[in-house]
Amino acid sequence: MADPTIHFPGSLGELLQIRKRHPEAPVYAGGTFLLAQRSARFVSLPPHLITLQDVDELHRITRTERYLEFGAAVSVRELLQLGSGNVPGALRDALGHVGPPAVAGLATVGGNLAISGRLMTLVPVLALLDTRVEARRQGRSRWIAAGRVHRTDGTVDLGVDEVFTRVRVPLSSWTKQVFRRFGSELAPDSDPLTFCGLVRSSNQILEEIRIVGSAGTPQLIRDKSMEAELVGRRVPLSNREVRQALELFGEPDGDLSAIQRVRMRRLVKWFLLGLR
Numbered sequence: 001m002a003d004p005t006i007h008f009p010g011s012l013g014e015l016l017q018i019r020k021r022h023p024e025a026p027v028y029a030g031g032t033f034l035l036a037q038r039s040a041r042f043v044s045l046p047p048h049l050i051t052l053q054d055v056d057e058l059h060r061i062t063r064t065e066r067y068l069e070f071g072a073a074v075s076v077r078e079l080l081q082l083g084s085g086n087v088p089g090a091l092r093d094a095l096g097h098v099g100p101p102a103v104a105g106l107a108t109v110g111g112n113l114a115i116s117g118r119l120m121t122l123v124p125v126l127a128l129l130d131t132r133v134e135a136r137r138q139g140r141s142r143w144i145a146a147g148r149v150h151r152t153d154g155t156v157d158l159g160v161d162e163v164f165t166r167v168r169v170p171l172s173s174w175t176k177q178v179f180r181r182f183g184s185e186l187a188p189d190s191d192p193l194t195f196c197g198l199v200r201s202s203n204q205i206l207e208e209i210r211i212v213g214s215a216g217t218p219q220l221i222r223d224k225s226m227e228a229e230l231v232g233r234r235v236p237l238s239n240r241e242v243r244q245a246l247e248l249f250g251e252p253d254g255d256l257s258a259i260q261r262v263r264m265r266r267l268v269k270w271f272l273l274g275l276r
């Protein structure tokens with residue numbers, strides 16, 4: 001068998017060309033997920049592999065008043081190093097949960113979004129923040145909402161010759177941002193659950209509220225009708241209002257364990273009761 005070829009494109013143009021020529025070749029970003037998935041002791045490489053390490057465009061970070069935008073190969077640690085003034089608090093907390101420090105130095109956001117079959121730690125938070133992700137192939141660019149990167153069957157909405165290139169996070173001003181995580185998406189037996197809540201209020205009136213949960217399964221847990229019902233209410237919410245909101249929220253849909261269902265409802269209740 002021929003030796004594997006590892007491609008090191010030095011620019012985005014070159015990356016897209018190679019991707020077109022070798023659509024079957026896996027993209028290697030930080031490699032933390034790809035390597036963790038190997039079943040044998042030694043890594044067996046596919047005939048072609050494309051690494052993103054030398055593609056400058058994928059490592060850039062820019063911040064404007066409205067957006068934080070970064071290349072898909074920016075690492076979790078690089079984003080954490082931007083400091084709290086530059087990264088929304090809930091996203092910072094989520095980034096802080098992606099693996100131990102050695103993993104965070106390699107793990108990329110593009111890689112986190114591109115894992116098929118499950119939603120990793122960053123996905124629900126990025127979705128709640130209205131993040132968009134750019135997918136490119138030669139001659140075409142399109143932007144996908146982070147919450148729609150995964151189809152309902154868990155596959156990633158990425159064509160064979162496409163690659164995630166940029167991530168754009170709107171910088172809205174939130175009065176309260178909360179992130180909590182239990183278990184790990186890599187260990188389904190740990191009943192993983194990620195929770196994120198965002199609130200904007202003014203003069204104690206709720207102007208916007210967003211709540212999402214994820215059990216790592218392809219569907220996010222979100223009830224926009226409950227959120228809409230709460231907008232315009234005065235905080236703190238009364239026990240009665242929280243009870244009514246929970247009735248609207250109902251039982252989370254999808255393939256969840258009893259622990260995940262109970263935990264999600266408790267987190268929603270705790271979040272709503274804590275609004276000031």
Ligand SMILES: Cc1cc2nc3c(=O)[nH]c(=O)nc-3n(C[C@H](O)[C@H](O)[C@H](O)COP(=O)(O)OP(=O)(O)OC[C@H]3O[C@@H](n4cnc5c(N)ncnc54)[C@H](O)[C@@H]3O)c2cc1C
Binds near residue numbers: 100
């Ligand atoms: C010990 C350990 C602990 C971990 N803990 C967590 C955790 O708590 N939470 C969590 O979310 N993850 C965790 N992970 C998994 C992993 O580290 C992260 O999900 C990470 O963000 C994956 O990014 P990566 O760059 O390493 O991806 P890679 O391993 O390089 O790639 C992952 C997948 O994405 C594809 N891909 C990568 N970049 C792109 C791109 N730009 N365009 C298209 N496809 C692309 C690859 O082809 C591959 O299919 C852990 C991993 C380890 C080893």
